[in-house]
Amino acid sequence: MNKTLIPDLRKQHGWTQEHLATKCNLSVRTIQRIEAGDDTSLETLRLIANAFNVKIGDLFESISDNAKGSEIKTMNDKQTLQIKKRREEGKLIRNTIQMIFILAMMLFGYLLSHSNYTSVLGIIWVFLWPLGFYAIKLIKIYIIEPKMDKKYPLTQNIQ
Template identity: 40%
Template structure:
């Protein structure tokens, strides 16, 4: 039996066991076992800590940690930091690639203006060009939420429940 503060942290966050399980992407039974003092894997501890917005070491009372528990906490933190760093790099790559493609497309579109000889088509191209600039940010957010985040959550599962998963910190 391992003493932990998961129930205390969960209630402080006003979460039910079901809500914490959903947020941490684990089963309710896993939360029940953890709160009862059962041991858990490093990845499970990372997921629960991320869902609660704390570090893995904060899940345990500092006075009751054994050497084995300290090593487990350190290993969990190292794995999380590795996955967060890798996720941040991939997310940064996505942002740079999106921006580069968008700018190239917009420059190419702008270069077509002098080739259009009709005022109507020229005006229409200008409206679309301005409209594309307006929808750039919402489109990137939509792509992030619907496409990039789910892919990165599968690739880096320890980061899935972290609020800081796409921010370099």
């Protein structure tokens, strides 16, 4: 029998079985069966692991079924690789977007210094900085993260 840590993790988070089921988009009965030690699919385990922000292997204290243990290890390795790739790609995308924004602001500043409307454009320029960084954050949340979730499905909700 595989010894799961799901009840302990759930209680550490202060969650009920109903809350965990809702977070994972699973039935309460599924959560109850898993906590009782019944076998489940790797996809279900992935959903639960992502809800807790842990790797799939971290859901178990011990795994007595060698075949299941091998599956979980393979999934854990894939998840670790996807996390690494997502972080690297995410950093590259964020740095690129920030660099484009900074270069655009520098160009705007240069044009501002050669304009007849320096005072008005200067005020606009000052307010564009925080707005730009807010826009970058929105781009990350609504465009980049959903694409990364699709590209690296084993990393959804993992920080």
